[in-house]
Amino acid sequence: MTPQPKTLVQIFKWPAIVTGLSLAGLVLALLIEGPADIATALAVGAPVIVIAWALLQK
Amino acid sequence: MRSGTIRGWAFVHKWTSLISTAFLLMLCITGLPLIFHDEIDAALNPEEWQAANPEGPRLTLDEILDIALANRSGEVPVYMSFDTERPVVNVTTAPSATASVSEMHFASFDVTSGDLVPPAAKGETVMDFILRLHTDMFLELPGTLFLGFMGLLLVAAIVSGVVLYAPFMRKLNFGVLRTEQSSRVKWLDYHNLLGIVATGWLLVVGLTGVINTLEAPILDAWRDTALADLIDDLASDEIATATASLDAAVNHARTQAPDMELQFVAFPGTDFSTRRHYAIFFHGASPATERIITPVLVDATSGASSGLRDMPWFVQALSLSRPLHFGDYGGLLLKLIWALLDIATIIILGTGLYLWVAKKQTGSVKSARPVAAKSA
Structure with missing residues (x-):
């Protein structure tokens, strides 16, 4: 059975979340210092985490 | 999306990418060691220097300037900067105030004695070469502006890539990598996944890179207005x-x-x-x-x-563009992530090039088939 075509919201939901996290991390890393650096760096690295997840799925 | 619209965006994506790929690859490869510039310097040049009189009186800035100029006969002072961790003042001199960066001479002085602080010389020549290649390809302002134009093409390639992502993913789940199918399908999935998740970071690095290339015109505009x-x-x-x-x-x-x-x-x-x-x-x-x-x-x-x-907003934007482009503002973990995203970008560029070549070869085979059938 052919899968139903996805809507734009379905297609861009996860990319938008990853992009939002990444951009928030980039800006927050400029504004705050200290232990929060780790959290902001991980937010910037959201794309890397998703790529690792996709590689583990295959 | 109508097929004509898709073809239009595909045209933009193909040509903005093809024109800029070689230069973007160069920028990504040279950018990788630049992310770790401080760490490489520190590793190659372990700190052994001590101030001559750590508790003693400090020389005045005028005295330091006189010493610096005495060491560089015929030159004029260009910049003076201040070490935040050591009692050291850096003086940049040049044959004239308007000299290019390559003509400038940088020296550091112990403010407790006026002695020269030995430069962190190991690896400096290589890092300077990489930095010049990355910022202007040794072509001064024309080279810088050319790379800025390549940055604009990158932004156009990213935007068109995001638009094209939708028709490709209509029947696929997010993050799918069809590795069991043909090489072309497999690398298309890698290209799409890496490109879409890195969009935010790529746009920021691309746009801030473009702003950095406009440093000279921005500073001219600041002097002429403010x-x-x-x-x-x-x-x-x-x-x-x-x-x-x-x-x-x-x-x-x-x-x-x-x-x-x-x-x-x-x-x-x-x-x-x-x-x-x-x-x-x-x-x-x-x-x-x-x-x-x-x-x-x-x-x-x-x-x-x-x-x-x-400072007006456009100079403030320039100030913020430097850290946002080089990723050297949030500690070592951020630098490591910056490097991984840089490598992801190299893969995006490489797979993009591969997909273009593979598509061209498929097109040649298809167009050759009817001719071969006819002659048979």
Whole structure:
């Protein structure tokens, strides 16, 4: 059975979340210092985490 | 999306990518060691230097400047900056105030003795070569602006890539990698996944890179607008000889910016000043303001102050663009993630090129088939 075509919201939901996290991390890393650096760096690295997840799925 | 619209975006994506790929690959590869510039310097040049008289009195800035100029006969001071961790002042000199970066000479001095601080020489030549390749390909301003144009093409390729992502993913789940199918399908999935998740970071690095390439025009615009009232009656090629005490100028400037930290001094005639003034730059003391620089202008002949000058938005954008482009502002973990995203970008560029070649080969085979069938 052919899968139903996805809507734009379905297609861009996860990319938008990853992009939002990444951009928030980039800006927050400029504004705050200290232990929060780790959290902001991980937010910037959201794309890397998703790529690792996709590689583990295959 | 209509097929004509898709073809239009595909045309934009193909050509903006093809034109810029070679240069973007060069920027990604040279950018990788630049992310770890500080760590590479520290590893190659372990710190052994000690101040001559750590508890002793400090030389004045005028005395340091005299020593620096005595070491560089015939040159003029261009910039003076201040080490934040050691009692060290850095003096940049050049044959003239308007000399290019490659003609400038950088030296560091112990403010407790006036002695030269040995430069972190190991690896410096290689890193300087990489930096020049990355910023202007040894072509000065034309090279910088050309790379800025490549950055704009990158932005167009990213935007068109995001638009094209939708028709490709209509029947696929997010993150799917069809590795069991043909090479072309497999690398298309890698290209799409890496490209879409790195979009935000790529746009920021691309756009800030473009802004960085506009440094010279931005500083020209700043001098012509924000400092217009200080443009003096000197002839167009005349630069004032600095005779006013630098120490007095810096001490006065400190009173104008009591809650800020001294960063550097630009001498008359340089990109960061007018032809008549010491421009004494301070930065904010909090994480949010430490990258925003603000100068106090002091007449280099009379010592008269023109007060604190807030930077216009376009210079502030330039100040913020540097860390956002190089990723050197959030600790080692951020640098490592920056490097991984840089490598992801190299893969995106490589797979993009592979997909174009594979598609061309498929097209050639298809167009050759009818001819072969006819002749058979």
